[in-house]
Amino acid sequence: MSILCVGSIALDSVETPFGKAERVLGGSAIFFSASASLLTDVSVVGVVGHDYPLDQLRFLSNRGVDLSGIEREDGESFSWAGRYHSDLNTRDTLETHLGVFEEFRPKIPGEFRQSQYVFLANIDPVLQHQVLDQVDSPEVVACDTMNYWIEGKREALTDLLARVDILMLNDEEARQLAGKSNLIRASQWIQERGPEIVIIKKGEHGAILFADDWIFFVPGFPLEQVFDPTGAGDAFAGGVLGYVAQQESVAVDNLRRAMVYGSVLGSFAVEQFSIDGLKDLGEPEILARVAKLRAMTRFEVGEEIERRV
Amino acid sequence: MSILCVGSIALDSVETPFGKAERVLGGSAIFFSASASLLTDVSVVGVVGHDYPLDQLRFLSNRGVDLSGIEREDGESFSWAGRYHSDLNTRDTLETHLGVFEEFRPKIPGEFRQSQYVFLANIDPVLQHQVLDQVDSPEVVACDTMNYWIEGKREALTDLLARVDILMLNDEEARQLAGKSNLIRASQWIQERGPEIVIIKKGEHGAILFADDWIFFVPGFPLEQVFDPTGAGDAFAGGVLGYVAQQESVAVDNLRRAMVYGSVLGSFAVEQFSIDGLKDLGEPEILARVAKLRAMTRFEVGEEIERRV
Numbered sequence: 001m002s003i004l005c006v007g008s009i010a011l012d013s014v015e016t017p018f019g020k021a022e023r024v025l026g027g028s029a030i031f032f033s034a035s036a037s038l039l040t041d042v043s044v045v046g047v048v049g050h051d052y053p054l055d056q057l058r059f060l061s062n063r064g065v066d067l068s069g070i071e072r073e074d075g076e077s078f079s080w081a082g083r084y085h086s087d088l089n090t091r092d093t094l095e096t097h098l099g100v101f102e103e104f105r106p107k108i109p110g111e112f113r114q115s116q117y118v119f120l121a122n123i124d125p126v127l128q129h130q131v132l133d134q135v136d137s138p139e140v141v142a143c144d145t146m147n148y149w150i151e152g153k154r155e156a157l158t159d160l161l162a163r164v165d166i167l168m169l170n171d172e173e174a175r176q177l178a179g180k181s182n183l184i185r186a187s188q189w190i191q192e193r194g195p196e197i198v199i200i201k202k203g204e205h206g207a208i209l210f211a212d213d214w215i216f217f218v219p220g221f222p223l224e225q226v227f228d229p230t231g232a233g234d235a236f237a238g239g240v241l242g243y244v245a246q247q248e249s250v251a252v253d254n255l256r257r258a259m260v261y262g263s264v265l266g267s268f269a270v271e272q273f274s275i276d277g278l279k280d281l282g283e284p285e286i287l288a289r290v291a292k293l294r295a296m297t298r299f300e301v302g303e304e305i306e307r308r309v
Numbered sequence: 310m311s312i313l314c315v316g317s318i319a320l321d322s323v324e325t326p327f328g329k330a331e332r333v334l335g336g337s338a339i340f341f342s343a344s345a346s347l348l349t350d351v352s353v354v355g356v357v358g359h360d361y362p363l364d365q366l367r368f369l370s371n372r373g374v375d376l377s378g379i380e381r382e383d384g385e386s387f388s389w390a391g392r393y394h395s396d397l398n399t400r401d402t403l404e405t406h407l408g409v410f411e412e413f414r415p416k417i418p419g420e421f422r423q424s425q426y427v428f429l430a431n432i433d434p435v436l437q438h439q440v441l442d443q444v445d446s447p448e449v450v451a452c453d454t455m456n457y458w459i460e461g462k463r464e465a466l467t468d469l470l471a472r473v474d475i476l477m478l479n480d481e482e483a484r485q486l487a488g489k490s491n492l493i494r495a496s497q498w499i500q501e502r503g504p505e506i507v508i509i510k511k512g513e514h515g516a517i518l519f520a521d522d523w524i525f526f527v528p529g530f531p532l533e534q535v536f537d538p539t540g541a542g543d544a545f546a547g548g549v550l551g552y553v554a555q556q557e558s559v560a561v562d563n564l565r566r567a568m569v570y571g572s573v574l575g576s577f578a579v580e581q582f583s584i585d586g587l588k589d590l591g592e593p594e595i596l597a598r599v600a601k602l603r604a605m606t607r608f609e610v611g612e613e614i615e616r617r618v
Contacts, residue, residue: 086490087490088490181395181396181397182532182533182534182535183531184531184532184533185533202514205511205514205515206514206526206528208528208531214604214605215531215604215605216605216606216608217515217528217605217606219515219517219526219528222492222493222517222524223491223493224491224493224494225491226491253608253609256607256608256609257608257609257610259608260608260610287613287614287617288617290610290614291610291614291615291617291618292618294608294610294614294615294618295523295524295618296523296524296525296526297525297526297606297607297608298565298607298618299525299562299565299566299568299569299603299606300562300565300566301566301569301599301600301603304596305596305599305600305603306600306603308596308597308600309600309601309603309604309607
């Protein structure tokens with residue numbers, strides 16, 4: 001089943017302790033679709049300026065990503081520049097230039113309005129509302145956000161929660177949104193406002209899925225070298241929702257596996273600059289890491305405990 | 310099988326956002342044995358001053374902990390005072406008073422020298438050497454340490470590694486000891502110097518076990534309320550080594566389960582001040598959390614992936 005993804009399309013300039021990349025493909029919609037398209041079809045809605053190297057997105061079309069919802073406006077593309085600290089866990093934003101993104105009002109083409117799976121990548125919650133206003137009756141709406149909107153657009157964002165099935169955000173954002181430092185309580189606060197499922201991303205430490213009556217942990221896939229963490233969260237989301245849409249199922253067992261695909265695809269994303277780690281990737285490499293994650297987390301317990309699980 | 314544990318025995322004064330405790334039972338040997346004794350027998354070697362409320366340790370004797378290796382010296386007990394910040398992940402040490410601990414030279418009573426399982430709790434590595442000099446030929450030596458010794462006693466500590474089978478330390482300490490920010494590489498550095506197994510503790514994020522050719526993750530057991538994180542690492546170690554000694558096995562599958570017991574016992578420790586969370590605890594409560602952790606981490610994969618695991 002195809003996913004409709006609406007988000008930012010950017011040119012990123014990134015400095016890490018290991019190197020530098022100038023004006024490379026970036027943005028939440030691009031990282032998400034580069035990841036999700038490894039598992040299912042994706043339709044992208046977004047905006048770029050005259051300077052965006054759309055030809056570099058051809059590998060996405062080749063994978064079945066529909067890019068016809070990307071508008072090209074006269075102006076400069078959204079660009080972002082950042083520098084990561086030596087531990088790669090923190091970064092400074094050096095520059096944000098909104099360009100044509102400033103006036104972006106998502107227009108969902110007619111053929112995408114029936115989408116059953118929708119990913120609202122991290123953009124202004126007011127625009128996320130506009131997307132949902134144009135989609136008929138999606139089965140699963142997943143949504144990402146960030147501290148900037150939690151601070152600046154709290155009302156639009158909390159209103160949006162009632163329309164969202166799966167909220168994905170990082171631990172600090174969850175605490176900030178809910179005003180609760182404990183993650184179980186923060187998730188409960190969020191769940192009470194709409195999303196049945198809250199997925200809290202913890203970077204290298206993995207992610208936790210909170211549902212009504214169950215919890216699932218997935219560790220971050222361990223890597224000897226993290227090259228550039230940019231886009232890890234969107235690639236994770238692409239793995240999660242990509243697997244859900246591929247299997248057309250939000251059953252508990254399927255969501256568990258989806259979390260594992262999220263962790264695996266996030267791990268490929270951070271091994272290279274931009275979306276390069278997700279570019280030349282096939283099923284065997286993905287399945288190999290899923291198998292490794294399984295080996296790293298499984299344990300057997302006796303019958304006495306198994307009965308209680 | 311019984312574990313010999315040598316470490317500090319302290320009186321802790323702790324302030325958290327939720328309350329205050331004055332001169333309560335603490336120290337690495339006490340947290341470790343309060344935890345490990347839920348799974349197997351323990352013998353403790355350490356020192357206290359005239360002011361230590363040894364009667365409060367009776368619940369340990371009742372559980373089969375041999376306290377005859379605790380020397381009582383004329384002087385004040387080791388005491389520590391700390392205050393946790395609101396997120397409970399960081400703390401300030403307000404006071405450290407070494408007291409009789411300053412002159413502590415571990416003397417291992419004859420009947421403990423045949424111990425097959427030894428836990429060198431976090432004390433000066435020079436003293437940890439002295440312990441091993443007095444033990445005949447232990448099957449498993451597990452060891453904890455901290456930044457203070459990594460900085461101040463690096464040579465004694467790296468020498469000690471050659472005598473250790475399982476090194477347990479937190480992520481920052483592993484990075485500091487190995488001089489490598491990547492945890493896989495830091496573990497490899499440590500393994501090259503002796504320990505076959507390195508267990509890296511990550512607080513609320515759980516722990517990772519690195520062996521030669523396998524890795525195992527256990528998440529932190531999720532709690533709605535963490536009351537006092539003091540001693541969590543020692544309680545975790547008590548769960549890990551306690552289970553290993555109970556089962557008399559360092560087989561891979563057993564070590565995996567041991568990590569789960571570590572996480573579970575660590576979770577009980579942080580729910581109350583001092584060792585109170587480990588005091589009135591029985592097998593049913595422990596097994597219930599083991600079962601919950603299993604439910605939170607298990608996922609099924611298809612035959613195609615299972616074959617690769």
